[in-house]
Amino acid sequence: MIRAFLIVLLLSLAACGNGQDNGPLRTDVIGEAAALADPIRRPPSEHGAFVLDAMAQGLVAIDADGEIEPALARRWTVLDDGRTYIFRLDDFVWQDGTALTAGQIARQLRAARRGGPRSRVAPVLTDIEEVNAVTPQILEVRLTRPRLDFLHILASAELAMVIENEGLGPYALADGYALDDEAPALLSPLRPPIDEEDDETAPPPPIAPEETVELHFTRAALAVARFDLGRTDIVLGGRWTTLPLAEAIDPAAANLVLDPTDGLFGLAFVEQAGFLANADNRRVLSMTVDRAQLVALLGRDEAEAREVIMASDAEDIAPVAAPAWIEADLEGRRQFGRAAVSIWRAANGEIEPLRIALPDEPGSRPIFAILRNSWRAIGIEVERVAWDADADLRLVDRIAATPSASWYLQQFHCERGLPCSQAYEEALSLIDETRSPRAYALRIADAAAELEAMTPFIPLLRPIRWSLISSRISGFRANRYASHPLDTLLDGGD
Known part of the structure; x- marks a missing residue:
């Protein structure tokens, strides 16, 4: 067809x-x-990020090998055990003939750090303590603690320099x-x-x-x-x-x-009423998906099943114990799921079919079929709805901007409207207060465990991009x- x-x-x-x-x-x-637009005022979509990468630049960029390379900054020096970055700008000129200055970039970084609730970079810029334009060509950035992924953060499209819809190539x-x-x-x-x-x-x-x-x-x-x-x-x-x-x-x-690539490919719980209001019920849905069948249907080596949100090779994180249900086979998980659904239904009544929003694309069909069969096996019916319709679960397909575990945590801040908890917000606050690298890794692990416990998201696969x-x-x-x-x-x- x-x-x-x-x-x-x-x-x-x-x-x-x-x-x-x-x-x-x-x-x-x-x-x-x-269109090319200021990424701080209007957080870019993935297509907007492509335009920014082509027509604007930040201090650094990611090259064709996925490595950091100079962009607006000709070179940089890292001091104080990773807490201070000194950038020497290259010679760039705006269309009106004026030179790019360190002061312009300093103002941009401060504005990005303040960011609004829709900002994807503001939460990861909280480690910036001070930004100074030492000279028109020299920029100093001081961090509250070392961040191994700081240059990757600076390379994100959200930090490209755009002034009055003009970039620097x-x-x-x-x-x-x-x-x-x-x-x-x-x-x-x-x-x-x-x-x-x-x-x-x-x-x-x-x-x-x-x-x-x-x-x-x-x-x-x-x-x-x-x-x-x-x-x-x-x-x-x-x-x-x-x-x-x-x-x-x-x-x-x-x-x-x-x-x-790495990042998120799965279903976000965008509705939290009824059966989905309870984290245990959301976890039942996650544990009973037949990911092995999904991998087999796709038939590619790159189709790697994901059962937890955090990538196994994420950096800056201490070991996290896997959820107990991962050790059980699929039939054992489904037996548990059927019992949980029966208990909930007996106490609360019928469960309306869950609405799943997937893109109108051919690869969505096998994904939906596997979800429908997986959850029908525990007594839950589902229906597919249009991508822009009201839904209970919605597909998320997002590439991680940095190799750090903190990227995954920042995707689930409470203001994003997904299931959250006070314990998770407190865990994130403790990370922000931590200065020791070892303590930081432990705090990240604590937050990752709380993230799995509240289950705002059902991971399915490792995301990919094809060309x-x-x-x-x-x-x-x-x-x-x-x-x-x-x-x-x-x-x-x-």
Whole structure:
């Protein structure tokens, strides 16, 4: 069925022809277009983060290997056992001719630290004690305690410098183009004027077509069809729920690449009434999902089942005891679940079918089927609802921005509207008050245990991002952050 749908799309696109290797880098990003905007005032979606990575920069960035590299900062020094960072800015100039200054970045970091309830970075910036512009080119950041993931935090799209909807590259929107879903946008590399010996500046050299990027934001099915016809060089932003579309065109192994990302892929409890108000009931739902069947259905090595929220290789955390139910087999869990549901129903009456919101994508169907069968086995019925409809559970698919365990904890702050507890908030407060690295790891472990106990989320799988890459792409490298800078895709960034 998926293949037949793609054939129709292919026929409709066939008359448009193929591109050339010396033209713009033709890039399809799965999802809705997002304009460049201040990420502090408007927290970006994943598509918005892609635009920020292309058209704005922070102090540092994540390169094509998933490693930290210089961006606005030319270099940096770490002092005081990781408590002080000194950044030396590179020479960047805004469109009005004024230079980027350390003072501008200091103001941005302070604003991000204050952040509102929707901010994803404000909670992880609480360790910033002081930010000082020592000179126009030197920035000092002091932390209350060392953070091994601090540079990863600074590399997040939420900390890209944007002033009056203007970024500092590596690309800018070409004249006459807009970032929308109606037509492709053209991105051109930002180049500073060339300094001449007489203190005057010459215009930058002309930009070759292959240095530009033709950027499409589109639906997954259309992006895959365009790739199959040779009308795009690369497709970015694929997920588990859209992977069947890519597999339907039977691409070579070298053309379909999955990033080994980490983070969250599962169901968030967005409703907390009735049966779902009790953490024990939410835990029953989590323990009785047949994750092994889900892994088998997906049929890929990257399909790694997750039974706890925290990734096993998360950093900065002391060992955490696994929940007791993990040692039981699935049938034993279901027996326990059936008993728990029967007891609750006898005391409280019938349980309304649980509403599950999943994206309207082909990979959602097997996920829903397994959830329905898993919970029907314990006496719970479910129904699938539209992605934007009221729901009891909603799919979350999010890549971890840092390797630290604290990232997972910050996703479940009480103000996010998911099930929470006073004990969890107190555990997070104790982390903020801790200065010793060893005590910090123990506090993180305590909070992780409380997070599992309150069960705001049902982990299902390790998240992935997939890409379709043509033979033109020589600089693509899979990495844990699914970071693929556009300016490295054709030459590897060398």
